[in-house]
Amino acid sequence: MTSNDFISSRPTPRRDQESSAAPTVSAGHDTGPTPVDLLRRLRARGAGDPVTHVERVPARVGVPAPWPAWAPPELREAFARRGVVAPWQHQAEAATLAYDGGHVIVATGTASGKSLAYQLPALATLLADPRATVLYLAPTKALAADQLRAVAGLDLEGVRPACYDGDTPRAEREWIRRHSRFVLTNPDMLHHGILPGHAQWSGFLRRLAYVVIDECHTYRGVFGSHVAHVLRRLRRQCARFGATPVFVLASATSGDPATAAGRLTGLPVTAVTEDASPRGGVTFALWEPPLLPPDSASPAVPAQPAGDHDAATDLVQVRRSALRETADLLADTVAEGVRTLAFVRSRKGAEVVAANARRALDDAVPGLGGRVAAYRGGYLREERRELERALLHGDLLGLASTNALELGVDLVGLDAVLICGYPGTRASLWQQAGRAGRSGQEALAVLVARDDPLDTYLIHHPEAIFGAPVEATVLDPANPYVLAPQLACAAVEAPLTSADLALFGDGSKEAIDQLVEAGALRQRPTGWYWRHRERPEVDLRGEGGAPVAVVESSTGRLLGTVDGGSSHFLLHPGAVYLHQGVSYVVDDLDLADGCALVHAEEPDWSTHARDVTDLSVVSVRSYVDAGPVGMFLGEVDVTSQVVSYQRRRIATGEVIDTRPLDLPTRELRTVAVWFTLSPRSLASAGVQQADVPGALHAAEHAAIGLLPLMATCDRWDIGGLSTAVHPDTEAPTVFVYDGHPGGAGFAERAYGTASAWLRATRDAIAECGCETGCPSCVQSPKCGNGNNPLSKPDAIRVLDVVLENLPA
Numbered sequence: 001m002t003s004n005d006f007i008s009s010r011p012t013p014r015r016d017q018e019s020s021a022a023p024t025v026s027a028g029h030d031t032g033p034t035p036v037d038l039l040r041r042l043r044a045r046g047a048g049d050p051v052t053h054v055e056r057v058p059a060r061v062g063v064p065a066p067w068p069a070w071a072p073p074e075l076r077e078a079f080a081r082r083g084v085v086a087p088w089q090h091q092a093e094a095a096t097l098a099y100d101g102g103h104v105i106v107a108t109g110t111a112s113g114k115s116l117a118y119q120l121p122a123l124a125t126l127l128a129d130p131r132a133t134v135l136y137l138a139p140t141k142a143l144a145a146d147q148l149r150a151v152a153g154l155d156l157e158g159v160r161p162a163c164y165d166g167d168t169p170r171a172e173r174e175w176i177r178r179h180s181r182f183v184l185t186n187p188d189m190l191h192h193g194i195l196p197g198h199a200q201w202s203g204f205l206r207r208l209a210y211v212v213i214d215e216c217h218t219y220r221g222v223f224g225s226h227v228a229h230v231l232r233r234l235r236r237q238c239a240r241f242g243a244t245p246v247f248v249l250a251s252a253t254s255g256d257p258a259t260a261a262g263r264l265t266g267l268p269v270t271a272v273t274e275d276a277s278p279r280g281g282v283t284f285a286l287w288e289p290p291l292l293p294p295d296s297a298s299p300a301v302p303a304q305p306a307g308d309h310d311a312a313t314d315l316v317q318v319r320r321s322a323l324r325e326t327a328d329l330l331a332d333t334v335a336e337g338v339r340t341l342a343f344v345r346s347r348k349g350a351e352v353v354a355a356n357a358r359r360a361l362d363d364a365v366p367g368l369g370g371r372v373a374a375y376r377g378g379y380l381r382e383e384r385r386e387l388e389r390a391l392l393h394g395d396l397l398g399l400a401s402t403n404a405l406e407l408g409v410d411l412v413g414l415d416a417v418l419i420c421g422y423p424g425t426r427a428s429l430w431q432q433a434g435r436a437g438r439s440g441q442e443a444l445a446v447l448v449a450r451d452d453p454l455d456t457y458l459i460h461h462p463e464a465i466f467g468a469p470v471e472a473t474v475l476d477p478a479n480p481y482v483l484a485p486q487l488a489c490a491a492v493e494a495p496l497t498s499a500d501l502a503l504f505g506d507g508s509k510e511a512i513d514q515l516v517e518a519g520a521l522r523q524r525p526t527g528w529y530w531r532h533r534e535r536p537e538v539d540l541r542g543e544g545g546a547p548v549a550v551v552e553s554s555t556g557r558l559l560g561t562v563d564g565g566s567s568h569f570l571l572h573p574g575a576v577y578l579h580q581g582v583s584y585v586v587d588d589l590d591l592a593d594g595c596a597l598v599h600a601e602e603p604d605w606s607t608h609a610r611d612v613t614d615l616s617v618v619s620v621r622s623y624v625d626a627g628p629v630g631m632f633l634g635e636v637d638v639t640s641q642v643v644s645y646q647r648r649r650i651a652t653g654e655v656i657d658t659r660p661l662d663l664p665t666r667e668l669r670t671v672a673v674w675f676t677l678s679p680r681s682l683a684s685a686g687v688q689q690a691d692v693p694g695a696l697h698a699a700e701h702a703a704i705g706l707l708p709l710m711a712t713c714d715r716w717d718i719g720g721l722s723t724a725v726h727p728d729t730e731a732p733t734v735f736v737y738d739g740h741p742g743g744a745g746f747a748e749r750a751y752g753t754a755s756a757w758l759r760a761t762r763d764a765i766a767e768c769g770c771e772t773g774c775p776s777c778v779q780s781p782k783c784g785n786g787n788n789p790l791s792k793p794d795a796i797r798v799l800d801v802v803l804e805n806l807p808a
Helices: 005-009 035-043 073-081 089-099 114-128 141-153 170-179 187-194 202-206 221-240 257-265 322-335 347-364 381-392 426-433 453-459 480-493 500-504 508-517 564-570 679-684 689-709 746-752 754-767 792-805
Strands: 051-057 104-107 133-137 161-163 182-185 208-213 246-251 270-272 282-287 340-344 372-375 398-401 416-420 443-448 521-524 527-530 548-552 558-562 576-579 582-590 595-600 605-626 629-649 655-660 666-677 718-723 733-738
Touching: 035 051, 035 282, 035 322, 035 443, 073 114, 089 104, 089 114, 089 246, 089 270, 104 114, 104 257, 114 133, 114 141, 114 182, 114 208, 114 246, 133 187, 133 202, 141 161, 141 182, 141 381, 161 170, 170 202, 182 187, 187 221, 202 208, 208 221, 221 257, 221 480, 221 500, 246 257, 257 270, 282 453, 322 340, 322 347, 322 372, 322 398, 322 416, 322 443, 340 347, 347 372, 347 398, 347 576, 372 381, 416 426, 426 443, 453 689, 453 754, 480 500, 480 508, 480 527, 500 508, 508 521, 508 527, 548 582, 558 564, 558 576, 564 605, 576 605, 605 666, 605 718, 629 733, 629 746, 629 792, 666 679, 666 746, 666 792, 679 689, 679 792, 689 718, 689 733, 689 746, 689 754, 689 792, 733 746, 746 754, 754 792
Parallel strands: 104 246, 104 270, 133 182, 133 208, 161 182, 208 246, 282 443, 340 398, 340 416, 372 398, 416 443, 548 595
Antiparallel strands: 051 282, 521 527, 548 558, 576 582, 582 595, 605 629, 629 655, 629 666, 666 733, 718 733
């Protein structure tokens, strides 16, 4: 079979398959185009039609409910002043469950009014009991600030809402601890500030009636596992002060929300999932950037010894990049007067999209580019708040954002959302699409596919997006790399006792014994005591250490921060760092002090770090013996080091040079799934011995790219390695591993769905229309060895062998 045989098997793109029940589309603003008209204009601006599918999500009529009898008149009047004349049915149901003392999760769609479901019981209790308090947790500062505006806007006497986070001035913190009855914060501040200072918070915690956990579907993987124990530590401190607060959780639509919420809180939780809110119709388009002319594709580079974890590298670019396509679409929608939010997966990508859109708009209408900006984590507080204000008031027409604005910030009046690359889960995709049309008007959402196996698969298999259930949230509180540090933190706050073992769950006694053996805890008759003066340093987000400050060397001005796990790749000496469209070059990276010094410079090149990776098997948890094929799940040790970086011309992608780096090695013990094949089975399938490395390497890349279809992760949460003969397996082997200490549950999910996962991987490769392999099938943006060697046809043969022998 030749690669040309695959072209005929690729499904014909399905265009404009709109529901016959779809409502008539109305304009988002009186003077703007309708979503259908806007999409038609966008499609007509290039050669060929980039849209592979259009889905119409029909409008929905709301089902109201009467105010609960327990809701006080002043609270109803406050909501009425804000335009809420009655709750929707799901809001009233969840609010009543919580008011009656039950732990509840409301898991409904974007803009369904989940905030009223927790505000109603919480505020009613505060008004009825002048001593009661409420703690609100959000995963982002932007969301907490938005909720503060909403609660403060009700103007209820005695509530005194306030944000308590890393941006809160020191002078205000004491007042908040003493006087605020509705404190809005995030898990990081709860972990680093409130729980360690529980003595100062004793009055607040003693009277705590409700704990609100907003957007709880974001607490997944290692981050979610850490947050689960932070919440158990909170429950422990409340119990010491005699309080048993009710937990109210809000989530995007997700699979089995009650189980996920129970795992997060350690409590029995009732789920409310029937969405009774009205919704405007959404026109949702899947957009594939056009193929580049053959003479403009950039060639691959020679191989470099490396693994596949978190390194940028060279790709044979076959299609126009999703970043450039999104920037052009953002410029086009802003030129049409359409208020648009573009979601981009990386901080650097958000800056690039905003800069290119501004440039295109200024070329067309000087000054119009000023109505587009970037928004991302790492900005200073004042910058973030000003951007939010400008978007809400219409001073900005377009914003390129990371997922920092994915969560429930009330962005009223947006007409369109552009999603640059599949965000990793269907839950995130619908959250991002739901940012537009929040006032009930019709909206346009466009998913712009990256040159990536998963994106390519999805836009040609729309049923995997629109016909599939939303994923369940994956977290593992029993992860020993999470449990032991969290128990150490709990021991600092109060000695651990035997009664705490049930609270912290499976593995607690083993983790405590390890801490005792390591000298961190001392056992006494009354419990286990922390032995050191300093608190343990625990990173909730599993990002590899404390944030690194980015400082302009000539002025000492703080530009922003980068998480420790990314600093080796983004802030190495010589790296180009972007901030609000301005380029800086890194002069020095001091990892010990957590600081990178930079100077302003506009080079005509970009930088791309490269790493080397090695992996060894520690233990096997489970395996399937399928004759010539073996499928395994177990612990592995991964070592990686950023060893060099390339400089490439921005205009052409030409590699200027490769420069060495001297950065420390990083070690990771994690969980992996891997499969082995016998050399004889590969030979029988037609894979020549010399082509085995390229076949396995290509299959590994595609498998990593398709795993987010099965698990709540994205490509950057996982790594991989393949080899023709691995010393631990003594056979041709492909590894895929979690990129977090102790694992995050993704490899287990891959092992449990191996047949479906690898079938989708095989189909994605076979259906790609390229001849020898491209980023849409077997090339990886993370590959540290230059995407070489790769063999697309042989990767299909490898996966055929696995699927023929592996049980369904």
